[in-house]
Amino acid sequence: MTNDRKNELAAMCRLEIRRTVTLAQMSLADHGYHLAMSVFDAEFQSMLDRLDDAPFDEADIPLLMEILIEELWPQLREAHAKHRETLFGKLISRNNDVIVADAEFAFDVGWIPLVHEAVARMRTYPESWKVRIDGGKEKFGCLVLYVSFVVDERGAEPEIRRLREEIRLRSLATCDICAGQGRLRLGGFAKTVCDKHTAIFEGFREDDGVWADPWKWHGDAAECDK
Ligand SMILES: [Zn+2]
Secondary structure: OHHHHHHHHHHHHHHHHHHHHHHHHHHHHHHOOOOOHHHHHHHHHHHHHHOOOOOOOHHHHHHHHHHHHHHHHHHHHHHHHHHHHHHHHHHHHHOOOOEEEEEEEEOOHHHHHHHHHHHHHHOOOOHHHOOEEEEEEEEOOEEEEEEEOOOOOOOHHHHHHHHHHHHHHHHOOEOOOOOOEOEEEEOOOEEEEOOHHHHHOOOOOOOOOOOOOHHHHHOOHHHHHO
């Protein structure tokens, strides 16, 4: 009986699920690369609001929830992953003289302009340094770039260390999601975001706002190499 009702509901929702995914595609970038469950809750609610006139009753809500977790959520995740893949794919293919083809970037799209700046500066280095970006990741709210180069080349090592540190410090003032002005925020995790994108946090730690640079907080400058 429950399954019959679930199938009925699923059929009623199908079109609305498709519409929700299309609408969400425009705002998915706002959610950062860990698509949080709160995004699902918001989409679930907005879908219920749009289905206001549909013949549902309270008892249908758990079934609707199941349908949306099974059908809407995977589609939202897929659309979100595609969006990231497109932007990072372009970053790599347009800068393939500096960025390796299989580079992996584990941060949000708001920091792509910082990678562009690193690339532009690396193009001014002597050929013999053979400098390459192998990837990058977000660590405690900072952008850490992985760079390889010929270590024995005179001047290469200090210059690249300086560049990576400059990019890391700039990332601590740049929203990881939209590239707007941001600062390090501490909640259930650490992330550098603008005021608008603090919405991805569910709450903040007491020491949020106290630390501008997590490397100082850990008291270990060598952290930035890993
Ligand atoms: Zn932002």
